[in-house]
Amino acid sequence: MADTAAGSVDKSVQVKLVLLGEAAVGKSSVVSRFVSNEFQPNKEPTIGAAFLTQKCRLEDRVLRYEIWDTAGQERFHSLAPMYYRNAQAAVVVYDVTKASSLEKAKSWVKELQRQANPNIVIALAGNKIDLVQLSGSSSTGQTASESEDEADDATATPGETTTSGVDPESLRQVPREEAQAYATEAGLLFFETSAKTGEGIVEIFTEIAKKIPIEHILAAARGTGRPGAAGGRAGASGQESSVNLDGDANKPKDACNC
Amino acid sequence: MATISTALRHFKEPTKDQLTQIYFSIPPAPQTIGAPVNPQDEVEKMDINAVLSLGIAGEEDSYAGKLYIMPPYLAFASLDRKSVRFTIPLCTIRRVERLNARAGIYALSLATWHGVKIIVQLTSLRPTADLFCSLLRDALKVELQRGQMKAVKPFVKTCYSEVIAAAGSTGPTENEREDGSLINERESGSDSDAVYHGGLGLKYKFPGDAKKLREASKVKLWTSYLQTHGRNLTLLRYPQCTRLVQVGLPNRLRGEMWETLSGSIYLRFANPGYYEKLLVENAGTVTTSTEEIEKDLHRSLPEYAGYQHEDGINSLRRVLQAYSFKNPELGYCQAMNILAAAILIYMSEEQAFWLLEVLCDRLLPGYYAPSMHGTLLDQRVFESLVQRCLPMIHDHFQEVDVQLSVASLPWFLSLFINSMPMVFAFRIVDCFFCMGPKVLFQVGFKAILKINGEKLLKIQDDGGFLNLMREYFSNLGESAHPDSSDTRARAITRFQELLLVSFREFSVITDEMIQSERRKYRGEIIHSIESFSRRSAVRNLKTLGRFTKEQAGLIYDALYRAMCMAPPPPAAPPPPTLVNSGDGGAERIETRIGLKTFKIFLSEIATWARDEKIVMNGFQQRIDRDVAEHEFIDRLFYFWDTSCRGALSLQDLVLGLDGVMFNDLMENIEWFFNIHDKNKDGFLTKDEVLTLSETFLFIFRFEVGDAYLGAVSRFMTNAFEYGDTLLPERGESGPNGEPLSPQTISPNQPYLNLATFRMVVLADEVLESFYETDLSASFKLELMPDLDLPALPANGLLGDIWSTIATDTNKKMFHAFTDEIGKTIGKHQVIHRPSIGRYTTLEEPKARESLVTPAMRHSTSKSSLRESSSTSPTLGSSSTTTLASAKSTSSTTLLPSDTGNTSTSTSETSLLSTSTSIGSSGGPHSPPPPPASSISPSTSPSVPRIVQVANAALMERTPFAIDDAKDDEDESEDDFDDADEDLDDDDQVMDEVDAFLEAHDSGLTDADRQVAKDLLRAEPVK
């Protein structure tokens, strides 16, 4: 892994990404699924914000996501600008089993569109989709296979809604169509995800990577003379990303390669 | 969407008294919050110079300091305010004796509940000492009467320190593991010692390795300390106590020591049963807070065994809920779950509840408030201290745009508990409760400095900074000097080093310094919080109507100012609806204002909704503003309350204003009509026509001249003439086509429709212009110009005094005072400012051709109007003329014309009754300003008051902050060399204890010390 990092330092582009959304919708879980492919059922609430990094390959480029996972409770709201300032991407998360969380997500989107970096790429993620799917073998397996070829139309095909079954689906409070319609109208990327099963997680970051105006960032970085910083920092922050890319190399890399 | 809070505006710097109280951890008196304190009711407080000695010869040095009586507590602090101190409830004092000592020496011997004898020598002058003693005696009597003495015994039994002190044993008792947890819980449950409070740790074990923590040695040291220095309620804190805390509290004693050191024990003592009662009373209550708590219960120290069981979860739920019930305004903030979960390992629910109270209220003020202003403020303070003490790092961070608080914010919010391994975090928490909030700053500093060197200066961004910190914290258990040849040095962990150096190098950071920094930045923080919430409030509006964002911001400002003056009740969630709307509506809490606040709001915006008097008194010219009271304003309130909640949100106000401020002539007429058409049937009843006329008169009440008054009279005449004329066409004509006799029309019957109303209004030039432009223009969003400045130098000392005394009440006093002088020198003048002010000429503008034929018109009404206008007095000459008085004159002049007229029509009488009522319905404002006599009694004492206030303001200035940087010089008075024995556990603890040794200046000369020693042998005066 260390080699990979060293080799790609020159080409790597830093992307600052912030996660926003109501408390307990699963922001931290989404991040830890993406960064270390783990899911921890009882995660402590985030106080202030957490910082993690993960690399993602896109064509010949390596994106280095610097992820700010923020606290969800309303009263931490006034701290958020500290974290989303200069962010190039944002993932706004809601919980598909909780209607109010979509409202909160909308208000985050509104705030980002007005206050944040004007070119910010925003993705909307409806998390905990596992709760509204039929439990059992199918969903996880299906997800894995789907995610391979679904990347292009991840936002379009409501593939899993066909499984909408008797019981679990009744937990759903936000219909996919409704959120999709809102996302389209507001110009957001849209995904339904599960940090628990891993469904849709990598896709978020891949699609964001595609949409990020990389040249723009590079130019900006050159302007401020900051790209070199990446190397120095990678050394300092030992315990970040690397392990995971190794242990679980295929998933993120493949996903990002498309 | 959002809630709007003005709480920050109401912040008051603590007084000197309160600071003393805070220092001694004395709980605030229960009822004084908000209510004005009657000085007579207040128990008398006093402090006196004293020398304290412990009644056991040779046990401790004597210390000079101050003894305070603050009923129901007696407290002492040595001169340096840190070596020695105690806070003892008076009811634990069993015996007080005056000692028979050398002439000129006045000493008392106090015996506490725990049999510790304290000798205090009162070194002030004799009369002062006498006074102090008599206060003490009285206060003790009061406690006796309150029966508090009896409460001590059962309370003390709940304290584990009693068990420790009684056992006097070394090592764990039979039923204890090495870490202090119980081997067999059952047994202890039936045991007599089970009455003492303890935490989850008793059952689920305490974190950390007991051996490594050297529990047994610590317990031994504490046992002997508690036996000789008192415990729980009567603990005397000598230097040894602080040192023992710094090496880490033993698990089993930890919870109780936390409550003793933080003072939460006094709350628990003073409020027996409160916690349980609170829970019972609120059983089943569901609030936003309880919902938020529920989300986090399983997310609080999930790795601790106790929280993998329902026991732990339930305890946590109860404590957090109880706190949210106690302090609904704060409710619940994430991070509190982590704190509560942590302290519950060591304390019972009730203990934890009170400790949480002290944490949120005193130790971390405003940290968890909805605006989190305390957190933001302390982050700012922290940054400024870094700038001051570590300028290199600060500059570098500035350069690479790294924000300190990305890392430090969680440290402060959760007392490092989830930033570093728990065992270490708890050590910091120990110190925090013992030495106060400055510990957080000190450790925060150290943490930064420790890794300072090259590493921090290499940091390029926030992320790198965070990672560096994380790495450092996770390796705290490693040796700080792994390569040292000295085993002792190698044994020192990074953590020990962190603590040691934190306290040594940064003992310059004092509580006073933090206080003064907070004072410095508070304004800035409040401003940024306020402008943030302003922005989000505006952003969250569903619609701005036709307003721009800036204008909506101005509406917000007016609302905010109104809320500052009349805070609405705390925002509550809307009542639960049966149908789940699915849009999350039930989750949103929105600030809504009631009628009272609305009146103030409107007075900020609409010219006619306030009474403005221009006052000139020779010293100053100012505008006195009062909020107007009128039914019309109430009507408007309900008119805008479209969702019928009896309260208005910012959105309602924006839409309401949108409904009038952009109107053209016709829209305004309709708007005005609709407001008065209560049942919305498209008709005004006769009563409503009258009400509407009253509204006119209200709006025009301060207009100069008769133009408006005339217009209203014409309006009424015409309205009733039309109304009556048109009635037959609605199918009720009399036999001869004559209008029905007016008496038969009930006042509640539909009478005037919009078209007729419009016709009547347009018949008058004044009213037409009112609707065309003046009405809309009478709403002004821009801030009212403030002429409120005093004719005093705006800078220098006087300016300072002005700004300190410039509270509303003081301003009023000042105004009243200058008015008074103005009156005596004949320069006092009051003019009412008109709300519209278009027609200011005295002559009446020409009425338009009437649409009603002269034959239909009652001649009398017209003539009476003429009369009224001709009799009204002219303005200008008399110095306190108000239109209110002008109006009452006009209405009285109307009366004779009425009585002289035999053919009284309904319309006429009503007109008269209306105008008469205005004389009185002008409410509190209509009588002309009271003459000098009524003001003078309040003004004469106000002069010394102002001086007092100014003096008080001067007194409260903080002394220069860094005044005790003297310590640590003779750090090395170690007794390392007293023995050759090997690294025994006890010794290691003692080494560590000694490492914390600081020079404790007893503040006494040798002679004084001798006196103090002699006192130990003195006999009580019989």
Ligand SMILES: Nc1nc2c(ncn2[C@@H]2O[C@H](COP(=O)(O)OP(=O)(O)OP(=O)(O)O)[C@@H](O)[C@H]2O)c(=O)[nH]1
């Ligand atoms: N079933 C299911 N549970 C999830 C999923 N993602 C998160 N959770 C659970 O939801 C809870 C909250 O998850 P977090 O990731 O801590 O939520 P968060 O948004 O970071 O919360 P804050 O830090 O408080 O803002 C945890 O108990 C998770 O286990 C998911 O995809 N499916």
Ligand SMILES: [Mg+2]
């Ligand atoms: Mg989180």
